[in-house]
Each structure stands twice: as structure tokens, then as C-alpha cells.
Amino acid sequence: MSNVSYYTEEGLKKLREELSQLKDIERPKASQAIAEARDKGDLSENAEYDAAKEAQGMLEMKIAKLEETLAGARLIDESQLDTSKALVLSKVKIKNQTNGMEMIYTLVADGEADLASGKISVNSPIGKGLLGKSVGEVAEIQVPNGVMKFDVLEITRE
Numbered sequence: 113m114s115n116v117s118y119y120t121e122e123g124l125k126k127l128r129e130e131l132s133q134l135k136d137i138e139r140p141k142a143s144q145a146i147a148e149a150r151d152k153g154d155l156s157e158n159a160e161y162d163a164a165k166e167a168q169g170m171l172e173m174k175i176a177k178l179e180e181t182l183a184g185a186r187l188i189d190e191s192q193l194d195t196s197k198a199l200v201l202s203k204v205k206i207k208n209q210t211n212g213m214e215m216i217y218t219l220v221a222d223g224e225a226d227l228a229s230g231k232i233s234v235n236s237p238i239g240k241g242l243l244g245k246s247v248g249e250v251a252e253i254q255v256p257n258g259v260m261k262f263d264v265l266e267i268t269r270e
Contacts, residue, residue: 204267
């Protein structure tokens with residue numbers, strides 16, 4: 113059974129586009145590479161043919177994984193989300209109690225996480241620690257060298 117993952121409309125669109133690219137463009141290229149290598153003669157000593165077949169196998173595996181992800185993908189209905197708690201698609205401003213540093217993270221599904229743009233997965237340690245918290249609460253997050261405490265300062269929606 114496939115796992116259910118929740119995505120924004122943008123994230124789901126990106127997944128579909130990637131799958132389309134792999135099926136419509138990359139798959140025919142792989143078939144063409146195999147055909148060209150096959151035309152070069154004896155397959156038992158043809159490294160180019162072996163490499164093309166391996167590349168096709170990897171491509172098919174990637175396509176199957178994307179199809180499985182899409183089969184379990186669900187679109188998040190933002191209108192149904194509770195705005196008083198940190199949930200998927202919440203933008204959460206937190207303050208580290210140890211060093212006073214403030215950070216803003218947007219909680220997203222695994223496939224949409226991008227730390228460079230401030231999007232963290234709800235399955236990451238910080239994401240798990242923030243889920244369900246309200247403004248004013250303290251999120252205690254287990255890290256390799258102990259427990260970090262963060263004050264939840266603000267929760268907004270994009």
C-alpha cells in the first residue's frame with residue numbers, strides 16, 4: 113500500500129510535470145540510445161548497449177517511484193486548516209531559547225522541502241517538534257546533542 117503524502121497545488125503540479133518529462137522525453141531518448149547501441153554489432157561485447165540498458169532501467173525505476181508518489185498524493189485544502197496551530201503550510205516564527213536567534217520556517221510535505229527557501233518537511237525533527245504547537249508554546253526538539261527549546265512567536269498562512 114502506498115503512503116499518503118500531502119502537497120500544495122504547486123508541489124503536485126511540479127510532480128506531474130517531472131513525470132511527464134520522464135515519460136514523454138527521457139523514455140524515448142533511452143529507447144533510441146539502446147537501438148543505436150544495438151545497431152553497432154555483437155551485444156555480448158557492447159559496453160554502450162549495457163550502459164544504455166542500465167540507464168533505461170534506472171529511468172523506469174524513477175518513473176515507477178514518481179507514479180507511486182502521485183498515487184498517494186493528496187491536495188491540501190488550505191481553507192480547512194486550523195490557523196491557531198502549526199500545521200502543514202503554516203509559516204512559523206520561532207526563537208531559539210539558547211542563543212535568542214529567530215527563524216521563520218514554512219512547514220511543507222517531504223517532496224516540497226527546501227531549506228534554502230525556508231521550507232522544512234513536517235517529518236524533519238524541527239517540523240515534527242513544531243506540529244500542533246500554538247503561539248506562546250515551547251517546542252522541545254530532540255537533536256543529537258540533547259534537546260533544543262524554541263518559543264513559538266507567530267503562526268501565519270501564506
